[in-house]
Amino acid sequence: MIKFTCKKEDMTQAINIVSKAVSPKSTITALEGIKLRLEPGKLELTGYDLEIGITTFIDCESEDSGEFILNSHMFSETTKRLPSEYVTYSIDENLNLTITGGNAEYKISALGAEEYPALPDIERDDPLVIPQGLLRSMINQSVYAVSTNDAKPIMTGELFDIREGIAHIVAIDGYRLAIRNEKIDFNGERKMVVPSKMLKEASAIMTEDNDKNCNIYVTRKHILFDINGFMIFTRLLEGEFHSYERSIPTEHITEISLKTSDLTHCLERCSLLLNEKNKAPVVLRLENGCIKLECKTAIGSLEDSIPADITGENIVIGFNNKYLLEALRAADTDKIKIHLNGANKAAKIVPPEGDHFIFIVMPIQIRG
Numbered sequence: 001m002i003k004f005t006c007k008k009e010d011m012t013q014a015i016n017i018v019s020k021a022v023s024p025k026s027t028i029t030a031l032e033g034i035k036l037r038l039e040p041g042k043l044e045l046t047g048y049d050l051e052i053g054i055t056t057f058i059d060c061e062s063e064d065s066g067e068f069i070l071n072s073h074m075f076s077e078t079t080k081r082l083p084s085e086y087v088t089y090s091i092d093e094n095l096n097l098t099i100t101g102g103n104a105e106y107k108i109s110a111l112g113a114e115e116y117p118a119l120p121d122i123e124r125d126d127p128l129v130i131p132q133g134l135l136r137s138m139i140n141q142s143v144y145a146v147s148t149n150d151a152k153p154i155m156t157g158e159l160f161d162i163r164e165g166i167a168h169i170v171a172i173d174g175y176r177l178a179i180r181n182e183k184i185d186f187n188g189e190r191k192m193v194v195p196s197k198m199l200k201e202a203s204a205i206m207t208e209d210n211d212k213n214c215n216i217y218v219t220r221k222h223i224l225f226d227i228n229g230f231m232i233f234t235r236l237l238e239g240e241f242h243s244y245e246r247s248i249p250t251e252h253i254t255e256i257s258l259k260t261s262d263l264t265h266c267l268e269r270c271s272l273l274l275n276e277k278n279k280a281p282v283v284l285r286l287e288n289g290c291i292k293l294e295c296k297t298a299i300g301s302l303e304d305s306i307p308a309d310i311t312g313e314n315i316v317i318g319f320n321n322k323y324l325l326e327a328l329r330a331a332d333t334d335k336i337k338i339h340l341n342g343a344n345k346a347a348k349i350v351p352p353e354g355d356h357f358i359f360i361v362m363p364i365q366i367r368g
Contacts (some may be wrong), residue, residue, distance in 0.1 A: 001090060001092050001093075002062075002064045002065075002082065002090065002091045003039060003062060003064060003089070003090040003091075003166040004038055004060045004061065004062030004064060004088070004089055004090075005044060005060060005061040005062070005086055005087065005088045005089075006043060006060045006061075006086065006087055006089075007058075007059075007085065007086055007134055008079060008080070008082060008085060008086060008087045008101065009085075009088075010058045010059065011058060011087060012076075012079055012080050014045050014056050014058050015018070015034065015045065015072070015075060015076045015079060015080075016021060016052060016076070016249075017048040017056065017205060017224075017230055018045045018046065018054045018056060018207070018230075019034060019045065019047055019072045019076060020054060020204075020231070021047035021049055021052050021053050021054040021201070022034060022048075022049055022072040023138060025047035025089070025146070026049070026134055028115075028117070029111065029113040029115070030069050030111055030116045030130050031048065031049055031050065031116075031117070032071060032072060032074070033035065033070050033071050033072055033111060034047050034069065034070055034071070034072050034075055034209065035047075035048075035067065035068075035069050035113060035116045036067065036068055036070060037066075037113070038060070038062060038064055038065055038066050038067070040062060040063050040064070040065065041059065041060065041061075041062065042057055042058075042059065042060065042244070043054075043057065043060045043062075044056070044057050044199035044309075045057075045058070045137070046073075046116075046119070047072065048105050048116075048119060049279055051097050051195070051197065051198075051235075052136065052157055052195070052197060052198045052201060052232065052233065052234040052364050053120075053232070053233050053234070054201070054230060054231065054232045054233075055119075055230070055231045055233075056229055056230045057103070057229065065223050066091070067113030068091060068095060068111065068112065069107070069110060069111040069113055069115065069116055070097065070110055070111075073110055073200060073365040076172065078099050078106045078108065079101075081210075082099070082100075082101025082104050083101060083102040083103070083104060084101035084102035084104075085102070087099060088100045088101070089172055090107040091110055091125075094274050095109060095110040095111065095112060096109060096110075096125055097109065097110045097180065098274070100122070105233070106125060111355050112180075115174050119233075119336075120222050120233065120235070121220075122217055122219055122222050122223075122224045122233055123217065123219060124217045124226075125138075125217070126217075127215040127216060127217055127226075128162070128186055128188075128190060128215075128216040128218065129184075129185065129186070129213050129214070129215055130167065130184055130186075130213065130214050130216065130217070131211070131213055131214075132206040132208075132209060132212045132213060132214050132227065132228075132301050133206070133207065133208045133209055133212075133348045134182055134184075135206065135212040135214050136203050136206040136207075136208060137180075137198075137208075138167070138169045138180040138182060139158070139169065139200075139202070139203045139288055139333065140203055140330075141178070141180050141278035141330040141331075141332065141357055142158060142169050142170065142171045142178040142179065142180045142330070142357075143158060143171060143178075143196050143199055143203075144171070144178065144326045144329075145171040145172060145173055145176045145177060145198060145326075145327075145359075146158060146171040146172075146173060146196040147172070147174065149171070149174075150237045151174070153237055153239065154193055154237050154238070154239035154240065154241055154295040155172060155173060155241075156172070156196060156237070157172060157193040157194050157195045157196055157199075157236075157237040158171045158193065158194055158196060158199055158243045159171075159191070159193050159244070160187070160190060160191065160193075160194060161189040161190075161191050162184070162186060162191070162208065163191075164187045165183055165185075165186065165187060166181060166182065166183055166184070166185065167181070167182050167183075167184045167252055168180070168181050170241075170244045171196070171262040172242050172244060172247075173339065173360070175181075175320065175362050176189060176323050176327060176359070176361045177244060177247055177248075177358075177360040178327070178330065178357070178358075178359050178360075179244065179248075179357065179358040179359075180332045180356065181355060181356055181357070181358070182356060185233065188227060189242075190218060190259065191334070192206050192218055192223060192236050192240070193236060193237040193238075193241050194223055194234070194236065194237070195234050195235075195237060196232075197234075197235040198223075198225075198228045198232060201232060201237070202214075202225045202227060202232050202292055203225045205213045205228060205232065206227055206231050207227075207228070210225055212228065214226065215303065218236075221235055222234065222235055222238055223236055226296035232272065232302065240308065247346070247360060248262060248348070248358060248360065249339060249341055249345070249346060249348050249360070251341065252312070252340055252341055252348065253313050253337035253340065253341055253342065254286065254307050254310065254311070254312035254313050254314075254315055254339070254340040255304070255310070255311050255312055255337055255338070255339055255340075256291065256309070256337065256339075257308065257309040257310075257335060257337050257352065258291070258306065258308035258309065258335065258338075259306075259334060259335055260306070260328055260333060260334060260335060260336050262306040262307070262308075263306060263324065263328055264329065265293070266293050266304050266306055266327040267282060267293075267321055267324060267328065268360050269302055269304060269327065269357075270293065270295040270302055270304075270321050270323060271283045271294075271322075271325065272299075272301045272302075273295055273297045273301070273302060274295070274297060274298055274299075274321055274322075275299075276301050277298075278297035278305060279297070280293070280295060280296055281295075281296070281318030281319060281320065281321070281364040281366060282295045282318065282319055282321040282324065283317070283318045283366055284315075284316070284318070284319070285314075285316050286310050286314045286315050286316070286319050287310075287314060287316075288310065288314075289303065289307060289308065289309070289310065290306070290308065290310075291304050291308045291310075292304070292305045293305065293306070295321065311338075315340055315342065316343060316366065317343045317347070317363050317366075318343075318363055318364040318365065318366040319361060319363055319364060320349070321363075322349075323352065323361050323362075324361050327349055327359040327361055328349070330357070330359065331349065331351070331357065331359070332357070333351045333352060334353070335351075335352045336349055336351065337349070337350050337351070337352060342367065343363065343365075343366070344363060344365060345363070346360050346361065346362050346363070347360065347362075347363065348360050349361070361362075
């Protein structure tokens with residue numbers, strides 16, 4: 001008999017995060033569960049779907065040791081519904097588990113840990129250390145441009161290009177490009193492509209606090225983020241990432257300076273006319289001190305205008321509304337600059353000062 005007692009709040013938080021890496025349906029039943037490894041005074045929880053894994057430890061009262069697997073859904077629901085501050089788990093030699101809290105008692109079945117796949121062995125030395133708030137913003141402001149097309153797996157991840165004390169995080173899907181650049185305290189070089197699924201889960205665990213760090217460990221094939229006691233790991237994507245620097249326009253014939261919210265709200269109004277069946281470009285007509293927007297589908301039409309500072313040539317240019325809107329929502333400045341090189345060339349969106357983000361959106365050709 002193995003027995004241990006944990007604080008329900010600690011266990012519930014651990015289950016909620018670790019279960020993000022549990023496979024909801026798998027031909028391997030063990031992957032639909034959370035693996036528990038008990039040591040005296042400590043419990044390790046692991047979720048792993050062969051793509052990403054999450055592991056953490058919580059304190060417990062026990063002198064026992066052992067390993068077993070619990071169905072993620074049942075483990076979560078039974079634990080959080082118990083009417084007590086502490087929960088006691090006991091499991092016999094036949095893998096029958098009893099969960100007790102207050103006057104309530106559940107009995108469920110477990111699986112043997114030998115059915116669980118082996119986890120990758122990732123050495124933890126020479127970490128890349130980035131403040132959590134900074135890394136979280138870099139991921140959230142670029143991951144929108146990751147490709148969802150599995151035909152080019154390398155583009156379903158983000159490039160971490162770290163050199164000369166600057167971290168560049170890059171996403172591209174063939175229609176838009178997002179780059180976040182920040183100075184970090186690291187003098188070495190790193191270059192790896194990390195699956196976007198892992199980055200989204202990691203971002204959700206991070207805080208906005210820059211006083212807390214994310215320690216990143218990289219091997220030839222794997223990457224591990226250590227975030228607030230949670231270890232999230234995945235296999236790196238293999239292949240040649242797009243030479244993104246060649247895609248950044250270095251010149252422009254038109255510069256637009258405007259409030260980010262003005263154009264964002266305008267594009268949100270256009271969104272009401274667009275869906276999978278009704279597609280059309282949003283057309284921007286540049287005039288002196290003004291951007292006129294037009295959108296027309298079978299649902300209806302919209303004409304709108306917003307003030308802007310425009311220097312250079314007046315241009316009429318069309319965009320995919322969703323692509324342009326997502327870039328604007330990713331911007332973290334009250335104002336932006338948009339650089340244009342004509343109606344059929346990529347638009348470049350940058351902050352009023354500096355280049356901590358660079359968003360590039362390809363235009364759509366306007367018929368007629």
